[in-house]
Amino acid sequence: MSEAATTAGEVVTASVADQRSELVNQWIMHHVTDSDSWHTILWDLHLPSWMSNNALMLIIAGLILVFIFTRLFRHEEGRAPRGWTNALEALVLFVRDDICIANLGEKDGRKMAPLFLSFFFFIVTCNLMGLIPLFSTATGNINVTFGLATVTFFFMVFGAMYVNGPIAFFKSFAPTGVPWPILFIIVPLEMIGLVIKCAALTIRLFANMLAGHIVVFSLIGLLVMFGMAALPALVMALAINMMEIFIAFLQAYVFSLLSAMFIGQMYHPAH
Amino acid sequence: MADSQHSAEHAHTLNEVIETHAVHAGDHHAEVNPMEVSGQMVVWTWVVFVLTLIVLYKVAWKPILSVLDKREKDIQDSIDNAETIREELESLEETKAQTIAEADEKAKSVLEAARKGAYTQAQSIEAKARDEAKIVAENASREIEASRAKAEDLLRIESASWARQLASKLINENLDDDKNRALTDKFIQEL
Numbered sequence: 514m515s516e517a518a519t520t521a522g523e524v525v526t527a528s529v530a531d532q533r534s535e536l537v538n539q540w541i542m543h544h545v546t547d548s549d550s551w552h553t554i555l556w557d558l559h560l561p562s563w564m565s566n567n568a569l570m571l572i573i574a575g576l577i578l579v580f581i582f583t584r585l586f587r588h589e590e591g592r593a594p595r596g597w598t599n600a601l602e603a604l605v606l607f608v609r610d611d612i613c614i615a616n617l618g619e620k621d622g623r624k625m626a627p628l629f630l631s632f633f634f635f636i637v638t639c640n641l642m643g644l645i646p647l648f649s650t651a652t653g654n655i656n657v658t659f660g661l662a663t664v665t666f667f668f669m670v671f672g673a674m675y676v677n678g679p680i681a682f683f684k685s686f687a688p689t690g691v692p693w694p695i696l697f698i699i700v701p702l703e704m705i706g707l708v709i710k711c712a713a714l715t716i717r718l719f720a721n722m723l724a725g726h727i728v729v730f731s732l733i734g735l736l737v738m739f740g741m742a743a744l745p746a747l748v749m750a751l752a753i754n755m756m757e758i759f760i761a762f763l764q765a766y767v768f769s770l771l772s773a774m775f776i777g778q779m780y781h782p783a784h
Numbered sequence: 785m786a787d788s789q790h791s792a793e794h795a796h797t798l799n800e801v802i803e804t805h806a807v808h809a810g811d812h813h814a815e816v817n818p819m820e821v822s823g824q825m826v827v828w829t830w831v832v833f834v835l836t837l838i839v840l841y842k843v844a845w846k847p848i849l850s851v852l853d854k855r856e857k858d859i860q861d862s863i864d865n866a867e868t869i870r871e872e873l874e875s876l877e878e879t880k881a882q883t884i885a886e887a888d889e890k891a892k893s894v895l896e897a898a899r900k901g902a903y904t905q906a907q908s909i910e911a912k913a914r915d916e917a918k919i920v921a922e923n924a925s926r927e928i929e930a931s932r933a934k935a936e937d938l939l940r941i942e943s944a945s946w947a948r949q950l951a952s953k954l955i956n957e958n959l960d961d962d963k964n965r966a967l968t969d970k971f972i973q974e975l
Contacts, residue, residue: 529795536802546818547825568828575836582844588851605848627845631837656822660829723818737802 640761673779685782
C-alpha cells in the first residue's frame with residue numbers, strides 16, 4: 514500500500530514538474546514574442562488590435578531618440594562639447610566616417626549619413642530597451658527586422674536606379690567580360706543575391722536578439738525549475754545580459770555597416 | 785505518504801502562482817511562433833522608422849552634421865593658418881639671420897679698418913720718435929765732440945803756457961846749477 518502511494522505521489526510530482534516546465538516555456542515565449550498587451554509589475558496595458566507590444570516599443574524607441582538628441586545633446590557655440598554630447602558625437606562621427614563614407618564614398622556617404630545614423634541609433638535603442646525591465650525587444654521580432662531590411666532593399670534598388678539610372682542598374686546584374694551563355698545563370702543569381710542579402714540582414718538581427726533573450730530567460734527559468742540549487746544560473750544570466758549590451762551595439766553596427774556595404778555595391782557597381 | 789502529498793500540493797500551488805503572475809494564462813503563449821509573419825508589424829516598422837528618420841533629420845542629423853562639418857573646416861583652417869604662420873616665421877627667422885650676418889660682417893670690417901689705422905699711426909709715431917731720437921743723439925755727440933775739441937785746445941794752450949812759465953821760472957832761478965840743467969834737459973826731452 515505504502516509503495517503504491519509513493520508511486521502515486523511521484524506521478525503527481527512528475528506531472529507537476531511537467532506542468533511547470535511547460536509554464537516556464539510559456540513564460541519565456543511570452544517575453545520574447547510580440548503580444549497585444551504590455552504587462553509589467555507596475556501596469557497591465559491591453560492594446561487595441563491595430564497596435565502591438567513591439568509597435569509600442571518602436572514608438573517609445575523613436576521618442577527616446579528624439580528626447581536624447583534634443584535634450585541631452587547640446588551644441589553651444591564657442592564651447593567644447595561635454596558629457597552626453599561628446600559620447601553621442603563620437604558615435605555620430607563613427608557612423609558617418611566608418612560606415613557611410615567608408616562604404617559609399619565621400620559624396621554619397623555624407624548625403625546618406627542621416628539614413629545610417631537613424632538605422633544605427635534606432636536599432637541600438639531597440640536592442641538596449643530589450644535589456645531594460647518593463648520594455649521588450651522590438652528587434653527580436655522578425656517583422657521589425659524585415660521592415661528595416663526592406664528600407665535597405667529600397668535604397669539598393671531605387672537608390673541605385675536614381676544614382677546610376679535604370680539601365681545601368683539592370684546592367685550591373687550582368688558583369689562585363691562574361692561569355693553570354695553564362696549570363697543566363699549569373700543574372701538570376703545576382704538578382705536572388707540582392708534579396709538574400711536583405712534576408713540575411715533580417716535574420717541576423719532578429720536571431721541575435723531573440724537568441725540572446727531566450728538564453729537569459731532560460732537561465733532564469735532554471736531557478737524556477739530547480740529553486741536555490743540553480744542559483745549559479747543567475748550569475749550566468751547576469752553575465753549573458755552584460756554581453757547582450759555589447760551585442761546590442763555590435764548588431765546595430767553590423768546592420769548599418771552591411772546596409773552601407775550593400776547599398777555602396779549597388780551605387781558603385783564597378784567595385 | 786502525507787509528506788509527499790503535501791509537497792505535491794505545494795508544488796501545484798506554486799505552479800498556479802507562476803501561471804497567474806508570470807505567464808498570464810489565457811494569452812496562449814505556447815502557440816505563439818517567434819517566426820510568425822505579420823504584415824501589420826512590418827507597416828508599423830516602416831511608419832515608425834520613417835517618422836523617426838524625418839524627425840531626427842530635422843532636430844538632430846542636419847544640425848549635428850553641419851556643426852561637425854563646420855568644426856572640421858575650422859580645424860582644417862586653423863591647421864592651414866598655422867602652416868602659413870610657420871612659413872612666415874621661418875622667413876622672418878631667415879631675414880633675422882641674414883641681418884645678423886650682415887651686421888657681423890660690417891663690424892668685422894670696421895674693426896679691421898680701425899686696427900689697420902692704428903697700426904699705421906703707431907708705425908708713423910715710432911718712425912718719428914726714432915728720427916727725433918737720432919737727431920737728439922747726433923746733436924749731443926756733435927756737442928760733445930765740440931766741447932772735447934775746445935777742451936783739448938784749451939788744455940794745450942794752458943799746458944803750453946804752464947810749460948813756458950815753468951821753463952821761465954827754472955831758467956830764471958837755477959840756470960847755473962848742473963843738477964837743474966839735467967832736470968831741464970829731462971823736461972825738455974819729455975815735452
